[in-house]
Amino acid sequence: MWLLCVSAVCVSNAQTNNSSNDNKQQQQQQQQQQQRSIWDEPIRFATKTKDSCTMVVSGAGDYTRLRVSCKGPSQGQTPGRSYYCDFQGKPNLCRAYNLNPRHYFTQMMWELRKLSHACQGPKIYRPQMCKKYPDEAQMTFLASWPKTTTPKPSRPVQEPRKPAVPAQTKPVTTPKPVKPQPQQPVKPQPGKGPQTKKTTPKPGKTTTRPMEQxxxxxxxxxxxxxxxxxxxxxxxxxxxxxx
Structure with a gap:
């Protein structure tokens, strides 16, 4: 009887171990399928100007590398433009990325397709599922071909300010001193000599002593x-x- 109990316990333990191992294997297979889907199957989209683009993810050591390759529509005999750009980051630091990495890049693709040029967007992309994580966990712009420069908004050309010219004050003009002209002597008329005024001496006052009455x-x-x-x-x- 005792042997039967022991054997029953052993059989149940073996079954639970086998079921747990099966669950682990299934999870690993799902993760491998997710990894294969993001590593092997590129994400395709079209930009605002109808450029056909693909997103290919690869590994580079501790970093995850993303290349966005695009080709524009041909116009008559002129072939369309071709360009690509590389992004790099550590999205595996985000917990949500590890659960569904493909959705991380799908959210990034939603932002890329709004652009006229897929390589002339922001330098750092923050998908909604990992938005709160630091820049290290985001995909950061690395390089592009041909080299593209985001045009800076042109500032209105300001004319150089002319230096303020001080108001010219009119100099105060001092009147020039007038030279006194010498008086010319009056020429005597012929036949008339110089007339001299006769001075008659004034009679001096004499005081007479009053006589005694x-x-x-x-x-x-x-x-x-x-x-x-x-x-x-x-x-x-x-x-x-x-x-």
Missing amino acids: PDSKASRIASEYCWKSFHGICTYFISWFQN
């Missing part, structure tokens, strides 16, 4: 020799005698 003399004598009460009578008689 007799009344004042009589009054003075009366004041000396007569009483004051008889001063008027004395003055009368003295002046009468003097006259």
Whole structure:
């Protein structure tokens, strides 16, 4: 009985191991199929100007290399243009890429087909599924043939500014000094000599001393020799005698 139990447990373990191994093999096969689909089957698209392009993925050491090759439509006898460009990066750092790498490049293709020239787009492509990852995990522009340069927007030509000329101030003109002209002597008319003005001397002022009137003399004598009460009578008689 004990042997039967042990053998049953061993058989169940063997079955579980076989089923787990089968699952691992199936996952590996799916990954290999995905890798083959992205490595072997190129992605095809057309640009805005009807250039037919293919995207081929290859490995280069730790990096993943992408080449985009395009050929334009021929115009009459003139063949269409041909060009290619290479991109490089480490998209395997993105978890979503490892689950579905082909979809990563399909999202990149959606951006390329919007261009008129597939090699004149942005320098770094960030597919939506790995947009949050750093630049190292994105496909970065590496080189192109023929060499293409993205035209820079032309800036309007600005005329050189002329240096500001200071306003010319008119010089202040100082009047020239006028030379005094010598007065010419008046020529005497014939027959007339020079007339000289006669100066008459002004009479000098003579001050005459006023003479003493007799009344004042009589009054003075009366004041000396007569009483004051008889001063008027004395003055009368003295002046009468003097006259």
